[in-house]
Amino acid sequence: MTDWTEDANEALTLSLVRSSKDKEVLAASEKYEQFNPSFTYPIYGEDEKIYGYKDLLIDLRFSSGSLEQYLSVSYEEKLPSTSTVDDVEGTLAKFIPPGYYTDEEAFLKRVEEDADSFRPPGQLIYSYTRPSPKSSAKGKRKRDGEQILDPHSEDVIEYEVYHATWHTPGFREYHRRMQLFILLYIEGGSYINEDEDTWEFALLYEKRKRNDSSHTVAYHFIGYSSLYPFYHYPERVRLRLSQFVILTPYQRHGHGSELYKAIYQYILKNPNIAELTVEDPAEAFEDLRDKNDLQMLLAHERFVEEAFGIQAADGVRPPKKSGHGEESPAPKGKLSPPIDRAWAEKWRKDLKIARRQFKRLVEMLILLHLNPSDPLSLRAYRLHVKERLYQFNYGVLSLLEKEERYEKLEETFQIVIEDYHRILSTIN
Numbered sequence: 001m002t003d004w005t006e007d008a009n010e011a012l013t014l015s016l017v018r019s020s021k022d023k024e025v026l027a028a029s030e031k032y033e034q035f036n037p038s039f040t041y042p043i044y045g046e047d048e049k050i051y052g053y054k055d056l057l058i059d060l061r062f063s064s065g066s067l068e069q070y071l072s073v074s075y076e077e078k079l080p081s082t083s084t085v086d087d088v089e090g091t092l093a094k095f096i097p098p099g100y101y102t103d104e105e106a107f108l109k110r111v112e113e114d115a116d117s118f119r120p121p122g123q124l125i126y127s128y129t130r131p132s133p134k135s136s137a138k139g140k141r142k143r144d145g146e147q148i149l150d151p152h153s154e155d156v157i158e159y160e161v162y163h164a165t166w167h168t169p170g171f172r173e174y175h176r177r178m179q180l181f182i183l184l185y186i187e188g189g190s191y192i193n194e195d196e197d198t199w200e201f202a203l204l205y206e207k208r209k210r211n212d213s214s215h216t217v218a219y220h221f222i223g224y225s226s227l228y229p230f231y232h233y234p235e236r237v238r239l240r241l242s243q244f245v246i247l248t249p250y251q252r253h254g255h256g257s258e259l260y261k262a263i264y265q266y267i268l269k270n271p272n273i274a275e276l277t278v279e280d281p282a283e284a285f286e287d288l289r290d291k292n293d294l295q296m297l298l299a300h301e302r303f304v305e306e307a308f309g310i311q312a313a314d315g316v317r318p319p320k321k322s323g324h325g326e327e328s329p330a331p332k333g334k335l336s337p338p339i340d341r342a343w344a345e346k347w348r349k350d351l352k353i354a355r356r357q358f359k360r361l362v363e364m365l366i367l368l369h370l371n372p373s374d375p376l377s378l379r380a381y382r383l384h385v386k387e388r389l390y391q392f393n394y395g396v397l398s399l400l401e402k403e404e405r406y407e408k409l410e411e412t413f414q415i416v417i418e419d420y421h422r423i424l425s426t427i428n
């Protein structure tokens with residue numbers, strides 16, 4: 001019997017299309033043609049299935065910078081249209097702006113035009129570089145030939161982060177093309193309300209030089225984050241990071257971390273913003289945030305000096321375990337429980353980190369050099385963490401009997417500590 005049901009996540013294929021000139025500069029590892037969404041349930045329903053087709057392909061392409069869209073639906077066979085056969089294009093069309101391309105030739109022409117003219121919307125707030133995937137081959141003799149490549153040529157790729165608001169010219173339309181990625185990649189993600197005027201956005205692009213003598217650059221979209229300001233007493237705002245996405249081909253290359261750093265630097269520099277908070281973070285994002293926050297704190301000379309009681313001259317990193325079961329001497333800094341709360345709060349405010357996150361970071365940093373053979377320190381640490389956990393879970397814990405409450409708290413403590421060890425093991 002023929003199965004007329006297709007998996008919507010497999011049928012929907014996404015691609016970012018570069019102009020022919022821009023494709024020339026790519027390394028083989030970058031020629032990611034197509035990728036699939038993680039979720040399609042907001043579009044095609046809870047079970048992410050499409051009924052009525054065989055070998056269905058929903059080909060949704062984006063011009064890699066301007067995000068102009070092209071949509072084509074094809075299939076091997078289709079059942080005669082009835083109410084149970086899904087309207088593939090009509091359903092998706094409700095989630096993208098009208099006027100998308102359906103003529104491939106016209107779309108590819110647009111891609112070529114946009115590659116020359118597209119510039120990111122908004123203001124440049126942050127940039128970084130990465131070695132080009134091609135650069136590792138440079139300067140080395142190729143195994144299959146005589147050619148020695150020039151080690152000084154285009155070895156790095158630049159990346160730029162732009163800050164935009166609804167008032168940025170053309171941004172509203174741009175955002176309408178971009179927001180589909182939220183539905184496709186963030187579990188529980190939904191479109192934001194365009195009528196709320198105060199949304200802010202951080203947009204990440206790859207800035208790629210052409211191979212020719214013109215030195216033209218083209219911008220390719222990598223990901224973005226949307227942020228919402230809430231009132232913060234008495235006269236500032238707290239910026240809440242609401243959505244954050246890095247497109248599949250660029251994931252796990254440190255771009256999410258750089259976009260996060262860009263947002264954090266923007267907040268640090270802006271006197272109107274009191275702190276950064278995050279709305280309902282996914283686990284992968286929590287890890288990204290923890291890692292970057294910890295690295296930032298450990299690179300902060302003055303913080304490390306005060307926290308660990310070591311002089312900058314001794315190296316800004318806190319003392320590490322010797323690796324032979326012996327511990328280095330316990331540090332004499334402020335990060336030994338009981339913690340000086342006023343000291344911690346001053347740093348939290350200066351660094352504009354949300355309260356719960358800062359407390360977690362402090363707990364992780366204490367753990368970094370806690371001597372497991374010193375029962376007094378261990379006890380002080382346990383009390384320190386449990387006090388926060390008790391307050392955080394007060395609603396649930398207060399309903400339990402005393403014994404059960406202790407058990408639950410201990411259980412939670414062990415889970416938290418295990419997770420801290422996992423995160424700490426990845427940062428050195």
Ligand SMILES: CC(=O)SCCNC(=O)CCNC(=O)[C@H](O)C(C)(C)COP(=O)(O)OP(=O)(O)OC[C@H]1O[C@@H](n2cnc3c(N)ncnc32)[C@H](O)[C@@H]1OP(=O)(O)O
Pocket residue numbers: 185186187241242243244245246247250251252253254255256257258278279280281282283284285287288289291426
């Ligand atoms: C507030 C919110 O919007 S929460 C929603 C977050 N967004 C999503 O889930 C959308 C889909 N996913 C993404 O867009 C990306 O994968 C992100 C934003 C989660 C991560 O971006 P990336 O560019 O891949 O992150 P980056 O390469 O900087 O990774 C930094 C660290 O984050 C953690 N991390 C990143 N991706 C993952 C993952 N899929 N699973 C577990 N940990 C992860 C790791 O600790 C990683 O360090 P490592 O690579 O050395 O192990």
